[in-house]
Amino acid sequence: MGRYRFILWRPLQLVPVLLGVSLISFLLVHSIPGDPVRVLLGTRATASVIEATRAQYGLDQPLALQYLYFLKNLAAGEFGKSIIFKVGxxxxxxxxxxxxxxxxxxxxxxxxxxxxxxxxxxxxxxxxxxxxxxxxxxxxxxxxxxxxxxxxxxxxxxxxxxxxxxxxxxxxxxxxxxxxxxxxxxxxxxxxxxxxxxxxxxxxxxxxxxxxxxxxxxxxxxxxxxxxxxxxxxxxxxxxxxxxxxxxxxxxxxxxxxxxxxxxxxxxxxxxxxxxxxxxxxxxxxxxxxxxxxxxxxxxxxxxxxxxxxxx
Known part of the structure:
Protein backbone atom coordinates (compact mmCIF):
# COMPACT_ATOMS: atom_id res chain seq x y z
CA MET A 1 0.00 0.00 0.00
CA GLY A 2 3.00 2.30 0.40
CA ARG A 3 3.18 2.69 -3.37
CA TYR A 4 -0.31 4.19 -3.36
CA ARG A 5 0.38 6.71 -0.61
CA PHE A 6 0.40 9.52 -3.18
CA ILE A 7 -3.36 9.07 -3.54
CA LEU A 8 -3.77 10.76 -0.14
CA TRP A 9 -1.74 13.90 -0.78
CA ARG A 10 -2.03 14.32 -4.57
CA PRO A 11 -5.58 15.80 -4.39
CA LEU A 12 -4.19 18.61 -2.22
CA GLN A 13 -2.38 19.87 -5.33
CA LEU A 14 -5.76 20.39 -6.96
CA VAL A 15 -6.50 23.62 -5.10
CA PRO A 16 -3.51 25.77 -6.16
CA VAL A 17 -3.71 24.51 -9.75
CA LEU A 18 -7.40 25.40 -10.04
CA LEU A 19 -6.76 28.78 -8.42
CA GLY A 20 -4.08 29.48 -11.01
CA VAL A 21 -6.35 28.38 -13.86
CA SER A 22 -9.22 30.49 -12.53
CA LEU A 23 -7.00 33.59 -12.29
CA ILE A 24 -5.53 33.18 -15.78
CA SER A 25 -8.91 32.47 -17.38
CA PHE A 26 -10.44 35.43 -15.54
CA LEU A 27 -7.77 37.82 -16.80
CA LEU A 28 -7.85 36.46 -20.35
CA VAL A 29 -11.61 36.56 -20.76
CA HIS A 30 -11.80 40.11 -19.40
CA SER A 31 -9.11 41.18 -21.87
CA ILE A 32 -11.35 40.27 -24.82
CA PRO A 33 -12.53 43.47 -26.55
CA GLY A 34 -16.24 44.16 -26.23
CA ASP A 35 -18.91 44.47 -23.58
CA PRO A 36 -21.22 41.53 -22.73
CA VAL A 37 -23.96 43.93 -21.69
CA ARG A 38 -23.98 45.61 -25.09
CA VAL A 39 -24.04 42.17 -26.73
CA LEU A 40 -27.01 41.28 -24.55
CA LEU A 41 -29.00 44.53 -24.93
CA GLY A 42 -28.09 45.46 -28.49
CA THR A 43 -27.01 48.75 -29.97
CA ARG A 44 -30.24 50.62 -29.20
CA ALA A 45 -30.02 50.32 -25.39
CA THR A 46 -29.77 53.59 -23.49
CA ALA A 47 -26.85 54.44 -21.24
CA SER A 48 -28.99 54.16 -18.09
CA VAL A 49 -30.20 50.68 -19.00
CA ILE A 50 -26.63 49.58 -19.78
CA GLU A 51 -25.34 50.85 -16.43
CA ALA A 52 -28.20 49.22 -14.54
CA THR A 53 -27.55 45.89 -16.24
CA ARG A 54 -23.83 46.14 -15.55
CA ALA A 55 -24.57 46.77 -11.88
CA GLN A 56 -27.02 43.82 -11.83
CA TYR A 57 -24.28 41.41 -12.93
CA GLY A 58 -21.52 43.07 -10.90
CA LEU A 59 -19.63 44.18 -13.99
CA ASP A 60 -19.33 47.75 -12.68
CA GLN A 61 -16.95 46.63 -9.93
CA PRO A 62 -13.11 46.67 -10.21
CA LEU A 63 -11.61 43.53 -11.71
CA ALA A 64 -9.91 42.48 -8.48
CA LEU A 65 -13.21 42.70 -6.61
CA GLN A 66 -15.01 40.78 -9.36
CA TYR A 67 -12.45 37.98 -9.08
CA LEU A 68 -12.78 37.81 -5.30
CA TYR A 69 -16.56 37.65 -5.63
CA PHE A 70 -16.14 34.86 -8.18
CA LEU A 71 -13.95 32.85 -5.78
CA LYS A 72 -16.34 33.49 -2.91
CA ASN A 73 -19.31 32.27 -4.93
CA LEU A 74 -17.38 29.18 -6.08
CA ALA A 75 -16.53 28.31 -2.48
CA ALA A 76 -20.22 28.65 -1.59
CA GLY A 77 -21.30 26.54 -4.58
CA GLU A 78 -22.86 29.52 -6.34
CA PHE A 79 -21.82 29.53 -9.99
CA GLY A 80 -24.06 32.37 -11.07
CA LYS A 81 -26.29 32.81 -14.09
CA SER A 82 -25.41 33.06 -17.75
CA ILE A 83 -25.89 36.55 -19.13
CA ILE A 84 -26.71 35.31 -22.62
CA PHE A 85 -28.54 32.03 -22.02
CA LYS A 86 -30.47 33.38 -18.98
CA VAL A 87 -30.16 30.10 -17.03
CA GLY A 88 -28.06 28.94 -14.10
Missing part, protein backbone atom coordinates in the same frame (compact mmCIF):
# COMPACT_ATOMS: atom_id res chain seq x y z
CA UNK A 89 -24.55 27.95 -15.14
CA UNK A 90 -24.65 24.51 -13.41
CA UNK A 91 -27.77 23.60 -15.38
CA UNK A 92 -26.18 24.91 -18.57
CA UNK A 93 -22.91 23.00 -18.05
CA UNK A 94 -24.60 19.75 -16.98
CA UNK A 95 -26.74 19.84 -20.10
CA UNK A 96 -23.63 20.13 -22.28
CA UNK A 97 -21.16 17.91 -20.43
CA UNK A 98 -22.64 14.54 -21.45
CA UNK A 99 -21.98 14.98 -25.23
CA UNK A 100 -18.42 16.11 -24.49
CA UNK A 101 -17.73 13.18 -22.15
CA UNK A 102 -19.21 10.77 -24.69
CA UNK A 103 -17.05 12.30 -27.43
CA UNK A 104 -13.89 12.15 -25.28
CA UNK A 105 -14.46 8.54 -24.26
CA UNK A 106 -15.28 7.53 -27.82
CA UNK A 107 -12.18 9.30 -29.17
CA UNK A 108 -9.89 7.75 -26.55
CA UNK A 109 -11.27 4.29 -27.32
CA UNK A 110 -10.71 4.71 -31.06
CA UNK A 111 -7.24 6.18 -30.47
CA UNK A 112 -6.19 3.25 -28.29
CA UNK A 113 -7.58 0.67 -30.74
CA UNK A 114 -5.85 2.30 -33.71
CA UNK A 115 -2.58 2.82 -31.83
CA UNK A 116 -2.36 -0.70 -30.41
CA UNK A 117 -3.32 -2.37 -33.68
CA UNK A 118 -0.89 -0.43 -35.88
CA UNK A 119 1.98 -0.33 -33.35
CA UNK A 120 1.85 -4.10 -32.80
CA UNK A 121 1.68 -4.66 -36.57
CA UNK A 122 4.68 -2.39 -37.13
CA UNK A 123 6.73 -4.00 -34.35
CA UNK A 124 6.05 -7.56 -35.51
CA UNK A 125 6.93 -6.68 -39.12
CA UNK A 126 9.82 -4.37 -38.34
CA UNK A 127 11.54 -3.06 -41.46
CA UNK A 128 9.00 -4.62 -43.82
CA UNK A 129 6.15 -3.09 -45.80
CA UNK A 130 3.53 -3.00 -42.96
CA UNK A 131 6.05 -1.25 -40.71
CA UNK A 132 6.92 1.27 -43.41
CA UNK A 133 3.25 2.08 -44.06
CA UNK A 134 2.53 2.54 -40.35
CA UNK A 135 5.54 4.81 -39.97
CA UNK A 136 4.41 6.91 -42.93
CA UNK A 137 0.95 7.27 -41.35
CA UNK A 138 2.35 8.12 -37.91
CA UNK A 139 4.60 10.79 -39.42
CA UNK A 140 2.03 12.32 -41.76
CA UNK A 141 -0.70 12.23 -39.13
CA UNK A 142 1.27 14.55 -36.84
CA UNK A 143 0.83 17.41 -39.29
CA UNK A 144 -2.90 17.08 -39.99
CA UNK A 145 -4.99 19.86 -38.38
CA UNK A 146 -8.09 18.48 -36.66
CA UNK A 147 -10.47 20.99 -38.27
CA UNK A 148 -9.17 20.18 -41.79
CA UNK A 149 -9.36 16.45 -41.14
CA UNK A 150 -12.92 16.81 -39.84
CA UNK A 151 -14.00 18.71 -42.95
CA UNK A 152 -12.43 16.05 -45.19
CA UNK A 153 -14.26 13.27 -43.32
CA UNK A 154 -17.55 15.17 -43.60
CA UNK A 155 -17.13 15.59 -47.36
CA UNK A 156 -16.14 11.96 -47.88
CA UNK A 157 -18.36 9.99 -45.48
CA UNK A 158 -21.33 12.34 -44.99
CA UNK A 159 -21.81 14.25 -48.21
CA UNK A 160 -20.39 11.84 -50.80
CA UNK A 161 -21.21 8.44 -49.24
CA UNK A 162 -24.03 9.47 -46.88
CA UNK A 163 -22.89 7.03 -44.20
CA UNK A 164 -22.83 9.40 -41.22
CA UNK A 165 -24.67 12.59 -40.19
CA UNK A 166 -22.98 15.92 -40.82
CA UNK A 167 -23.79 17.27 -37.36
CA UNK A 168 -25.72 16.70 -34.16
CA UNK A 169 -25.63 14.28 -31.25
CA UNK A 170 -28.68 12.04 -31.57
CA UNK A 171 -31.27 10.95 -29.01
CA UNK A 172 -30.44 7.33 -28.10
CA UNK A 173 -27.10 5.66 -27.25
CA UNK A 174 -26.96 4.03 -30.69
CA UNK A 175 -27.61 7.39 -32.32
CA UNK A 176 -24.86 8.90 -30.18
CA UNK A 177 -22.43 6.27 -31.48
CA UNK A 178 -23.54 6.98 -35.05
CA UNK A 179 -23.51 10.78 -34.83
CA UNK A 180 -20.22 11.03 -32.93
CA UNK A 181 -18.25 8.48 -34.93
CA UNK A 182 -16.76 11.02 -37.35
CA UNK A 183 -15.93 13.59 -34.63
CA UNK A 184 -14.33 10.85 -32.53
CA UNK A 185 -12.45 9.47 -35.52
CA UNK A 186 -11.18 12.97 -36.30
CA UNK A 187 -9.68 13.29 -32.83
CA UNK A 188 -8.39 9.70 -32.87
CA UNK A 189 -6.62 10.13 -36.22
CA UNK A 190 -4.91 13.24 -34.87
CA UNK A 191 -3.91 11.66 -31.53
CA UNK A 192 -3.04 8.08 -32.52
CA UNK A 193 0.17 8.89 -34.48
CA UNK A 194 1.86 10.05 -31.27
CA UNK A 195 0.77 6.91 -29.43
CA UNK A 196 1.79 4.64 -32.32
CA UNK A 197 5.33 6.02 -32.45
CA UNK A 198 5.75 5.69 -28.69
CA UNK A 199 4.24 2.20 -28.42
CA UNK A 200 6.14 0.87 -31.43
CA UNK A 201 9.44 2.08 -29.96
CA UNK A 202 8.61 0.56 -26.56
CA UNK A 203 7.64 -2.76 -28.13
CA UNK A 204 10.90 -2.96 -30.08
CA UNK A 205 12.94 -2.23 -26.95
CA UNK A 206 11.10 -4.82 -24.88
CA UNK A 207 11.35 -7.46 -27.61
CA UNK A 208 15.16 -7.22 -27.41
CA UNK A 209 15.32 -7.17 -23.61
CA UNK A 210 17.36 -9.81 -21.77
CA UNK A 211 14.37 -11.30 -19.95
CA UNK A 212 12.65 -11.91 -23.31
CA UNK A 213 15.73 -13.64 -24.68
CA UNK A 214 15.87 -15.77 -21.54
CA UNK A 215 12.20 -16.71 -21.94
CA UNK A 216 12.82 -17.71 -25.56
CA UNK A 217 15.77 -19.87 -24.54
CA UNK A 218 13.47 -21.76 -22.14
CA UNK A 219 11.18 -22.62 -25.05
CA UNK A 220 8.27 -20.38 -24.05
CA UNK A 221 6.00 -19.65 -27.02
CA UNK A 222 6.64 -16.32 -28.73
CA UNK A 223 2.97 -15.37 -28.60
CA UNK A 224 2.86 -15.94 -24.84
CA UNK A 225 6.02 -13.91 -24.26
CA UNK A 226 4.62 -11.06 -26.33
CA UNK A 227 1.20 -11.12 -24.70
CA UNK A 228 2.19 -11.55 -21.06
CA UNK A 229 5.46 -9.61 -20.87
CA UNK A 230 6.42 -7.50 -23.88
CA UNK A 231 3.03 -5.94 -24.52
CA UNK A 232 2.21 -5.21 -20.88
CA UNK A 233 5.56 -3.57 -20.13
CA UNK A 234 5.38 -1.53 -23.33
CA UNK A 235 2.00 -0.09 -22.39
CA UNK A 236 3.33 1.83 -19.37
CA UNK A 237 5.03 4.73 -21.23
CA UNK A 238 2.17 4.86 -23.74
CA UNK A 239 -0.43 5.19 -20.97
CA UNK A 240 1.64 7.99 -19.45
CA UNK A 241 1.87 9.70 -22.84
CA UNK A 242 -1.89 9.37 -23.30
CA UNK A 243 -2.43 11.06 -19.93
CA UNK A 244 -0.10 13.91 -20.91
CA UNK A 245 -2.05 14.37 -24.16
CA UNK A 246 -5.45 14.50 -22.42
CA UNK A 247 -5.09 18.27 -22.21
CA UNK A 248 -4.60 18.46 -25.95
CA UNK A 249 -7.47 16.02 -26.42
CA UNK A 250 -9.84 18.20 -24.42
CA UNK A 251 -8.68 21.28 -26.29
CA UNK A 252 -9.20 19.41 -29.56
CA UNK A 253 -12.83 18.75 -28.72
CA UNK A 254 -13.48 22.50 -28.76
CA UNK A 255 -12.53 22.71 -32.45
CA UNK A 256 -14.10 19.39 -33.42
CA UNK A 257 -17.40 20.21 -31.71
CA UNK A 258 -17.57 23.39 -33.74
CA UNK A 259 -16.85 21.59 -37.01
CA UNK A 260 -19.49 18.91 -36.38
CA UNK A 261 -21.95 21.12 -34.42
CA UNK A 262 -21.86 18.85 -31.37
CA UNK A 263 -23.78 20.49 -28.49
CA UNK A 264 -21.02 20.00 -25.91
CA UNK A 265 -18.86 22.10 -23.61
CA UNK A 266 -16.49 23.03 -26.43
CA UNK A 267 -19.18 24.66 -28.56
CA UNK A 268 -20.61 26.26 -25.41
CA UNK A 269 -17.22 27.82 -24.63
CA UNK A 270 -16.79 29.18 -28.17
CA UNK A 271 -20.27 30.73 -28.25
CA UNK A 272 -19.72 32.16 -24.75
CA UNK A 273 -16.41 33.70 -25.77
CA UNK A 274 -18.02 35.43 -28.75
CA UNK A 275 -20.85 36.62 -26.51
CA UNK A 276 -18.43 37.74 -23.75
CA UNK A 277 -20.32 35.59 -21.26
CA UNK A 278 -17.54 35.78 -18.69
CA UNK A 279 -18.87 33.47 -16.00
CA UNK A 280 -19.68 30.65 -18.41
CA UNK A 281 -16.19 30.78 -19.95
CA UNK A 282 -14.55 30.72 -16.50
CA UNK A 283 -16.63 27.82 -15.21
CA UNK A 284 -16.17 25.75 -18.39
CA UNK A 285 -12.41 26.42 -18.28
CA UNK A 286 -12.31 25.19 -14.68
CA UNK A 287 -14.28 22.11 -15.69
CA UNK A 288 -11.75 21.35 -18.43
CA UNK A 289 -8.84 21.92 -16.02
CA UNK A 290 -10.43 19.62 -13.44
CA UNK A 291 -10.91 16.93 -16.09
CA UNK A 292 -7.23 17.13 -17.09
CA UNK A 293 -6.05 16.92 -13.46
CA UNK A 294 -8.29 13.98 -12.60
CA UNK A 295 -7.30 12.13 -15.76
CA UNK A 296 -3.60 12.53 -14.98
CA UNK A 297 -4.32 11.32 -11.45
CA UNK A 298 -6.02 8.20 -12.80
CA UNK A 299 -3.13 7.62 -15.22
CA UNK A 300 -0.68 7.75 -12.29
CA UNK A 301 -2.71 5.12 -10.43
CA UNK A 302 -2.86 2.84 -13.48
CA UNK A 303 0.88 3.27 -14.10
CA UNK A 304 1.75 2.30 -10.53
CA UNK A 305 -0.62 -0.68 -10.73
CA UNK A 306 1.02 -1.93 -13.96
CA UNK A 307 4.61 -1.60 -12.76
CA UNK A 308 5.42 -2.39 -9.09
CA UNK A 309 8.82 -0.73 -9.50
CA UNK A 310 7.27 2.75 -9.93
CA UNK A 311 6.76 4.90 -6.85
CA UNK A 312 5.18 8.36 -6.94
Missing amino acids: IPKLVVGRIVPTLFLLGYAILLSVVIAIGLAVLAALYRGRLPDQLVRVYSTAGLGLPAFWLGIVLIILFSIELGLFPVSGYGETPLEHLHHLFLPSLTIALALSPVLIRNLRASLLVEMEADYVKAARSRGIAEARIFRRHVFRNSLIPTITLLGVNIGWLIGGTVVVEQVFSVPGLGSLMVSSIFARDYLVVQVVTLAFALAVILTNFIVDIVTVALDPRIKL
